[in-house]
Amino acid sequence: MYYQDSDGIYVPQKPVTHRNDEFVEDQFAHLFEMQSKHFWYLGRHRFLLESLKRHQASENFSAIDLGGGCGGWVQYLTQTIPNRLTDLALADSSRVALLNAKGVLDEDVDLYHVDLMDLQMQEQWNTAYLLDVIEHCPDDVTVMREAAKALKPGGKLFVATPALDFFWSYNDEFVKHVRRYDKRKYQELAKNSGLILKDARYFMFFLSPLYWLSRKTRPKELNEEQMAKLYKEEYKTPHPIINNVLKAVFYAETPLGHHLSFPWGTSILGVFEKPNSKLNLY
Incomplete structure (x- = not known):
């Protein structure tokens, strides 16, 4: 279904259009700058890696990060468990993100230009990730079903999203x-996508009061330029001292948050499994 273009990116026969109304493509450059050093990304990676070690029993496995943006999670995997990965890929609907990622990822990481609503992949991967992706998608069930199709029977899908309406801001x-x-909602996603929810747990529990306080006051109405400025302020890596303190607090959730279940958190991680029997939803 895919062929490699002149940039070394695997593309489908049908051209892919990035949905800017779901994630503004201009934000990828800013994301690229912070993905390897911001405390939130580093803390999430650490929490997710612990879950991967607990739920992916295979010594060696293939993996794809769907909607993985500029490749922060893929880069982290190559740095932490390179010997376990037989095939590793990054997939996104944005060529801007993929080209940014190409500059930092190992050459043996495959890059796919994909439409998450129509992946055109069948039983290809042992493990897939949807990390802070489906909350942007109006039709999250279709995205989950497409990810399920891409998994081999018994494969695992790791999904991380913002958690709890209480924290909406x-x-x-x-x-x-x-x-x-x-x-x-994760249980409903599993039921509607033909997957089995093996685990669901909240994280960023310790920092949730600080998160809530920082988002409690809504800014006044802003024009497009002011909103772009606010975005850069909100999503910049804090001063190194502050960043290291927040990182240490977030790091304390791993492995603690996998031994006990936090009652809440600003994010939630779900581990879904594809049954070995054929799914009726396809």
Whole structure:
């Protein structure tokens, strides 16, 4: 279904159009700058890696990061568990993101230009990731079903999203979130996509009071230029001292948050499994 173009990116026969109304493509350059050093990304990576070690029993496995942007998670995998990965790929609807990622990822990481609503992949991967992706998608069930199709029987899908409507703020609207999730919504996603929810747990628990306070006051109405400026302010890496303190607090959730279940958190991680029997939803 895919062929490699002159940039070394695997593209489908049908051209892919990035949906700017779901994630503004101009924001990828800013994301690229912060993905390897911001405390939130580093803390999430650490929490997710612990989950991967617990739920992916295979010594060696293939993996694809769907909607993986500029490749922060893929780069982290190559740095932490390179010997376990047989095939590794980054997939996104934005060529801007993929070309940014190409400059930092190992040459053996495959890059796919994809439409998450029509992946055109069948039983190809042992593991897939949707990390802070489906909250941007009006039709999250179709995205989950497409990811399920791409998995081999028994494969695992790791999904991370913003959690709990209580934490909804102007920022969710600002970055084009459609919804936040909880454990009940993850159960519904599993049922509607033909997957089995093996685990669901909240994270960024320790920092949630600070998060809530920082988002409590809604900014006044802003024009497009002011909103772009606010975005850069909100999503910049803090001063190194502050960043290191926040990183240490977030790091304390791993492995603690996998031994006990936090009652809440600003994010939620779900581990979904594809049954070995054929799914009827396809």
